[in-house]
Amino acid sequence: MANRMNAVTHETHMAQISMDVDKMSPVDKRAVAEAFGRAAKHYDNAAAFQREVGHRLLDRLSAGSHAGSKALDLGCGTGYFSQHLSQRGYQVCAADLSLQMLDQARLRCGDEVTYLEADAECLPVSDNQFDTAFSSLALQWCDDLSVPLKELKRVVKPGGLILFTTLVEGSLYELVQAWKQVDQYQHVNQFLSQNAIKLALAQAGCVIDTLEFTPIRVNYPAAVGLMKDLKGIGATHLQQGRKAGLAGRKTIKALESAYDEFRDEKGQLPATYQVCFGVIIND
Numbered sequence: 001m002a003n004r005m006n007a008v009t010h011e012t013h014m015a016q017i018s019m020d021v022d023k024m025s026p027v028d029k030r031a032v033a034e035a036f037g038r039a040a041k042h043y044d045n046a047a048a049f050q051r052e053v054g055h056r057l058l059d060r061l062s063a064g065s066h067a068g069s070k071a072l073d074l075g076c077g078t079g080y081f082s083q084h085l086s087q088r089g090y091q092v093c094a095a096d097l098s099l100q101m102l103d104q105a106r107l108r109c110g111d112e113v114t115y116l117e118a119d120a121e122c123l124p125v126s127d128n129q130f131d132t133a134f135s136s137l138a139l140q141w142c143d144d145l146s147v148p149l150k151e152l153k154r155v156v157k158p159g160g161l162i163l164f165t166t167l168v169e170g171s172l173y174e175l176v177q178a179w180k181q182v183d184q185y186q187h188v189n190q191f192l193s194q195n196a197i198k199l200a201l202a203q204a205g206c207v208i209d210t211l212e213f214t215p216i217r218v219n220y221p222a223a224v225g226l227m228k229d230l231k232g233i234g235a236t237h238l239q240q241g242r243k244a245g246l247a248g249r250k251t252i253k254a255l256e257s258a259y260d261e262f263r264d265e266k267g268q269l270p271a272t273y274q275v276c277f278g279v280i281i282n283d
Helices: 002-022 029-046 048-058 080-087 099-112 146-155 173-180 194-203 223-232 249-262
Strands: 070-074 091-096 113-117 130-136 156-167 208-220 269-281
Touching (some): 048 208, 070 080, 080 091, 080 113, 080 130, 091 099, 099 113, 130 146, 146 156, 208 223, 223 249, 249 269
Parallel strands (some): 070 091, 070 130, 091 113
Antiparallel strands (some): 208 269
């Protein structure tokens, strides 16, 4: 009887995770590409958080030269980590949904790297092409996390490594709470829960070497600084609807006032991201 009850509880838990995933609206990939394309030329000026996360992920690769090994940088953006992988000796393929981002990556990396316009959910690459895949803060723009994970498993050779980061439920909690005091519209994307990410990994058949969930805090003197950074990196596309038009001066003032309750003893406003770091050993 106890076993049956446990099974029912497990099935209910899995169904709840599935319902939570289903609540998230389909991602408009064209809109995502356009948002990041508009941000491409000034992305690096606002990407301090993205670089911190990427470096933490890069640290999970063994040090030393990887001469002759092939690496896919999926969601490469302006090619910052493509360049770092290349400097380690990898033959790098920099892939992104945005052509404008790829243009910036070319300016950074030149002929040392190859470039590919690609959707993570349907990679235009044949099987077993890479020894390593690296993808930092890109997979949250996919409808179903298990799909790009399966694609990465397909294009990475058996025994190779897949390293990824993605944002988790609870990211930018302070900003979400502040906006709730201003209006009823959504201003921050929803992200998968830890359990939903684990489910996606299981559905993709991933052999997990490392899976960590870590909060990372970025400090700002004012809320408008965070808003400018989010715009600067192109993270402006929302999966759910929002009020049309730009926020006026009165709205921004109200947001600043609401956000101020989170100000710390040093006078800084926190923006806390919940980040998943994953390392998969391909089977």
